[in-house]
Amino acid sequence: MDTPDRTQIATPISKFEDSPVFNYINSLSPIKPVKSINIAQTFNSLSFSSPPSVFSSPHLSSQRESRFLKRQFFSGSSKPDLSSEDGLTGNTSEAVPDAVQVLGSSAEPPESSDGGCSIGEVTVDPANENSELALELPRTLKYDCGSPECNADSSEGNKTDPTPVVSDLPETFFQFGENVSVERRLSFQSGADMHGISQVKPNQEVRTESDWESLISDASDLLIMDSSSNAEASRIEDQDIVDLRSSSFKSLTLHQDNGHDMHISESLVQIGSCENHEVDNSAAQSAVGEHKETDHTPDVFSSAFQNKTQADFPTEIVDNKAGSHISFGGKQRGIRRRCLVFDTAGGRKRKLEEDSTSSSSVSSQSDGKYTSDDKQLVSIRPCSSTSPCMIPGIGLHLNALAATTRDTRVVKHETLASGKELISIPSSLSSLHSLSVETKSLTSSLALSSTYTDISPVGNDLQDVLDAPHASAFKVGEDFNESSPKKKRRKLEQGGESEACKRCNCKKSKCLKLYCECFAAGVYCVEPCSCQECFNKPVHEDTVLATRKQIESRNPLAFAPKVIRSSDSVPEIGEESNKTPASARHKRGCNCKKSNCLKKYCECYQGGVGCSINCRCEGCKNTYGRKDGPSPMGFGEAEQDEEETEAGEKNGLDVSLRNKQVRRDEEQCPDNVLPMTFSFQIGRSSSMQLPFSSFGKPPRSSLPQPNFEKHFQIIPEDETPEFLRGNLSPITGIKTASPNRKRVSPPHRDFASSPSRRNNRRLVLQSIPSFPSLTQQETSELQ
DNA sequence: GAGTTTGAAACT
DNA sequence: CAGTTTCAAACTC
Incomplete structure (x- = not known):
């Protein structure tokens, strides 16, 4: 004054x-x-x-x-x-x-x-x-x-x-x-x-x-x-x-x-x-x-x-x-090495765009947004590989969102690439919102300035303005920085699930079957993928779409998120995001026989959710919630109680489990390049652990959204019912509430929920474009 | 890095 | 729907 x-x-x-x-x-x-x-x-x-x-x-x-x-x-x-x-x-x-x-x-x-x-x-x-x-x-x-x-x-x-x-x-x-x-x-x-x-x-x-x-x-x-x-x-x-x-x-x-x-x-x-x-x-x-x-x-x-x-x-x-956007990249040019990521990402995007534009009439037809999204998504993937680990089951945008939220940290790893991905992702999500992308880029750049350790330092002002979004951005920036923190995280992630972020390694499926994680996740394969004869690329968009349709025809939920988190709605109300998504459950349930649902072979476990009635697993010991046990409470104490009751074995597990979850959260979440909002929220709150964590796999380039939309649309309650209805467990109750909604909006809710949890963030969220855009797109698409 | 294990996906 | 095969990830060494 x-x-x-x-x-x-x-x-x-x-x-x-x-x-x-x-x-x-x-x-x-x-x-x-x-x-x-x-x-x-x-x-x-x-x-x-x-x-x-x-x-x-x-x-x-x-x-x-x-x-x-x-x-x-x-x-x-x-x-x-x-x-x-x-x-x-x-x-x-x-x-x-x-x-x-x-x-x-x-x-x-x-x-x-x-x-x-x-x-x-x-x-x-x-x-x-x-x-x-x-x-x-x-x-x-x-x-x-x-x-x-x-x-x-x-x-x-x-x-x-x-x-x-x-x-x-x-x-x-x-x-x-x-x-x-x-x-x-x-x-x-x-x-x-x-x-x-x-x-x-x-x-x-x-x-x-x-x-x-x-x-x-x-x-x-x-x-x-x-x-x-x-x-x-x-x-x-x-x-x-x-x-x-x-x-x-x-x-x-x-x-x-x-x-x-x-x-x-x-x-x-x-x-x-x-x-x-x-x-x-x-x-x-x-x-x-x-x-x-x-x-x-x-x-x-x-x-x-x-x-x-x-x-x-x-x-x-x-x-x-x-x-x-472009100019931003141009700036970075100067930085090239440091910012290689951006450049590379840009390059990739450009390539992808070119490919998509030239290659597939479909892409052009489908919709500018699809193509654009795809492109962006594709570009994203590279990063995603490192960072965003989406759970295979989770589909497309939702997955991407979830992943992003979680993975904000992960993004760091791939520094540059991640940076771009981050940017691209939001844009992809909300193709309409170029701003978000720019802002992200900006944030990322800004983030660079800020040290990894303390984002808060960014300053109140920044936080006020950027706040949540920045968190991700900062993280990204950190990645760029190459600072030790990133490395640390990488190590953590690697130790935990860095691999999860890996691309597919398909050899025979041509990446056109659900075997392929990329394809299953609704994203195109990217360079990082070591797949052979891959058709899951923008160039083959037609093929990809056709295949998807076929698969969907057989199983409309094929590309739907495997893990449904009822928690999305619940957590808001109740609460502690930290708890594992007790409400969250695997859509179909696992069929594990030897892994006891204690390894990633188990989709439930991989998704960070407890087994449910739907599961046909044998000897289930899923730390997140056993099939037989009382309804999976989530990682919270309830589970502990159960576990404790059952076997002393698990006593250790409980602690370990919690730790695991934390790891997961860190691992999975860290990567995600969220849309600004998500990353932001998630990044800050420990809540990351939520179901999303399970979704770990990276949002790569998303496949043509139409399919995605279809899922939501199609996904009708009818099908979900199995899943939702079947379970009488408390969780099911939640699920039944509105399966469609969850699927369609889950990301939103999650985001919204997470923010709500964190009072601070909400304001930011509102400001965030990515969100609205998604909803708009989805809604428009649905309509 | 190669080989094994595992369970989902695909097929019959 | 059940059984089998195929597949790729997860895991182990």
Whole structure:
């Protein structure tokens, strides 16, 4: 709050500053108070064209304030003036604030104009001796000017969906990213500055760490850029961030003057990749210090650097926004290695799209959305392989959703690919909602900045805006980061079900039978699959559809989720998501004879659900609920009781089981690339364990949805009844409630339920586009 | 990584 | 519907 006042005051003062008399009066006047102080600082910074390094930080702080003020207010004239003055003075520090402003502006449309102006002035800074800077300056100015506005406008325009809510999300994402960049810059200047920033933006504090890394990476990028001379061309170049980091700063000092376009995208990516923030930061700081010492203009250096970054950043933002999805990928290009996943995913998608478009008339016929979905889904799969482990039985979208929810974590593993998948998935789910995809991409990028460990750090703001969705995104980002956490999870998952995520390995079924997990799950086989003579590809969409129809004709529920979770509805009411989906049951029931329903051979066990009356298993010991036992209570205590009663064996089991479930949850859930909403919710709540866990298998590319829809439609209660009706068990009661609904909406409910469980998330969910879209699609389809 | 086990899916 | 075969995942070594 203070800042606004200061800013307001500051602006007029800045104008007056010119007159030495005014300054003198101010100094003399006891009234100066706070305002005067701020002004005084600004003056100092301004007055001191090249203030000693010592001042740099204070200036920065003041600048920060100014920038904050600017953000809040339309700094418009005031700041530009300041910046211009600063630029004249040659203080880069001021430029930095401008840059910050610009960023902020990018985040906040109104400011954009100001930022652009200020930046332009900054770039002009005479202090920078390098002619290159001058050259760059125009660029930066262009970018800046354009970017802020363009960012806000174009990005929004491109991204903005008809639904304001959705649009908001993307914006927030952008802002977030922008903020990060700003912070980076600030942090780069001085740790104190960072704090100040953090204060201004509490959320960013967490980021700051990553920001440092990003800064470092940025620095490296800059260096690279410089070397290449063509910032853009060189941007993408593959450079190991780590290596660059250490060396980059040094080189940066040299290049400082050369203000090349900083590519934020790269920086972002790098940030994600950077695991050790602290180390980087320290290195960066040390590097900065070195620069200052060595640099012609110590202070200027930081400022110049910032300026560069600023200019670059906006440009990137603009691109991203303008390009939206594609552009985003393009950004990542720069990052290529780090973001390979995205690129690859994109590539895959593209390929798939091409294939689908060219290959199958059906696809085109079927519906744009199918084709698109398929494509997306397909693209997803690659990731899914790693992450989303869907239970074989679960079908298509639902499965995908479920998987996504659970697997948010899993996605991490495959970092890049996963990232894309995540993005693609939501889109696929809601093809209509391109925004969701974008937002996800954004989130993922943002996530990159944030460290895996603490998503919360993202900041309240982010959470508020992105919140749940981010959780997944963050996770994804984590994956990107390659940080240890991801690895850990991978290990966990691998240990648990990483394999489950594997693709099919069909040799004789051509992936056109339910033997094929991919086919059964309603997804196309992807590269990861080691299947032979696979026809379960978009190219053979016709065949796939025909086969599906045949199978469905025989068994309408063939592609329906094998595991039905009545819990979906129940949990909301009652409760603890943590409990295994007691209500959940296998559609048909297992027929295990030797595995005692204690191994994945048992579909019930694999699905994380207890056996039911429908099961014909022998010697059932399903930890999730035995056939004979009282109704499967779910993993909760009830089961324990049963188990305990039966055999001491299980005593150990109970604990182990719980642990197992947890593992499953982690394993299965982790991967899922959820639609933002899901991942989000699930990710945060431990509830993940729910039935979904069973659905582990990844949502790969989904087969043509029509079938899927059919399932829901067809699935009529009639058939379900077996399942639902048959069981008198409490569970059945739930099931009977509305089999169709469950199947059709389960994912929604689940999501909704999960959110409901977590009060916090609900708000987010509403905002989430993916959800509605799904429902819409489904409903429309059904109709 | 190869081989075995297992149970679902497919077939008769 | 029951029995058999086929199949691929899960599991073991």
